[in-house]
Amino acid sequence: MREENGMELLKERIRKDGKVKEGNVLKVDSFLNHQMDIGLFREIGKEFKRRFAGEEITKILTIEASGIGIACIAGEEFGVPVVFAKKTQTKNIAGEVYTARVESYTHGRVYDIIVSKEFIRKEDKVLLIDDFLANGKALEGLIQIVEEAGAHLAGAGIVIEKGFQPGGEKIRTRGIHLESLAIIESMDESTGEIRFRESAC
Amino acid sequence: MREENGMELLKERIRKDGKVKEGNVLKVDSFLNHQMDIGLFREIGKEFKRRFAGEEITKILTIEASGIGIACIAGEEFGVPVVFAKKTQTKNIAGEVYTARVESYTHGRVYDIIVSKEFIRKEDKVLLIDDFLANGKALEGLIQIVEEAGAHLAGAGIVIEKGFQPGGEKIRTRGIHLESLAIIESMDESTGEIRFRESAC
Numbered sequence: 001m002r003e004e005n006g007m008e009l010l011k012e013r014i015r016k017d018g019k020v021k022e023g024n025v026l027k028v029d030s031f032l033n034h035q036m037d038i039g040l041f042r043e044i045g046k047e048f049k050r051r052f053a054g055e056e057i058t059k060i061l062t063i064e065a066s067g068i069g070i071a072c073i074a075g076e077e078f079g080v081p082v083v084f085a086k087k088t089q090t091k092n093i094a095g096e097v098y099t100a101r102v103e104s105y106t107h108g109r110v111y112d113i114i115v116s117k118e119f120i121r122k123e124d125k126v127l128l129i130d131d132f133l134a135n136g137k138a139l140e141g142l143i144q145i146v147e148e149a150g151a152h153l154a155g156a157g158i159v160i161e162k163g164f165q166p167g168g169e170k171i172r173t174r175g176i177h178l179e180s181l182a183i184i185e186s187m188d189e190s191t192g193e194i195r196f197r198e199s200a201c
Numbered sequence: 202m203r204e205e206n207g208m209e210l211l212k213e214r215i216r217k218d219g220k221v222k223e224g225n226v227l228k229v230d231s232f233l234n235h236q237m238d239i240g241l242f243r244e245i246g247k248e249f250k251r252r253f254a255g256e257e258i259t260k261i262l263t264i265e266a267s268g269i270g271i272a273c274i275a276g277e278e279f280g281v282p283v284v285f286a287k288k289t290q291t292k293n294i295a296g297e298v299y300t301a302r303v304e305s306y307t308h309g310r311v312y313d314i315i316v317s318k319e320f321i322r323k324e325d326k327v328l329l330i331d332d333f334l335a336n337g338k339a340l341e342g343l344i345q346i347v348e349e350a351g352a353h354l355a356g357a358g359i360v361i362e363k364g365f366q367p368g369g370e371k372i373r374t375r376g377i378h379l380e381s382l383a384i385i386e387s388m389d390e391s392t393g394e395i396r397f398r399e400s401a402c
Contacts, residue, residue: 031282036276036285065269073273081236
């Protein structure tokens, strides 16, 4: 059923329940980021474990809100604690937190993400987890925090990458071990058709 | 190790790693709501399953961000999907979402929570899950959404209830099956002492 390098279950679900909307929006809120199918999350967590089997990982870092559920299930697979970066538009107490500025294209706003310095140490080997990768701004913010902490960045695991947007390319070019379980090559809002990068699926 | 009606592991952890701060604030961000101990979440999920063993449950409803991780692990124990209510300060599309207004004492602001109507149906038997119960405003917002959907409210599972604030009393008075795994009777910011409702622990 499942391919060596893919995750057929996830792709089938995206095809079945994902809705292509105006402006390159893929709505997957019936199973991924509003209502959450935890059985699917378990399969996603196991797949991340397989793909990062060669990496030593001591902590998972994600970002609120929609990364949290996936990161928690993955955290159990890896047997490590999970930290989520908080989004804030208020001024932060300098010194106690790492911060990064993130520009959101989807929501047309800029926000800061913060992580308490207590929870990412320089000894940590950090795996980043998030639900979506499009322009890569949120992921770049998380990477900046890991770098600021002086921790080792083990890699980044993404559920759905929009392959036609520049985030994935930017991250891979930096030599970061990025694993996206489903990479969308193109999608058509008039027909609802979704094409994935691996031609076999 | 574990009491019949309590959860000694959780209480020990609160005593060990919880920090009592000015203004009746209990900081548990090293294991519950910023960094998350998924092993502990698994025990919490199992305990909710035991306490609501008599209830038929088809869906778990929580609120972003800190309820999501606990709700996902509990969702796996119950074998049901998890929905999280989103916090928003923007105007919503009427008709497509259930909304409730929530007043936050902690953050001194008012926000709306929204849940897509697709994901809570009148056939659903909903268990509410959240990390904290203090004044009960967030929980009341979730209850309002379940009522608006015409769904059955099976109960509410809370990790930490501040027993000296009025939320728990208000919810119980309404006849709702509320289970709080740790009820704090009092806490002292000068000594850091935390007293739980059950005298045995």
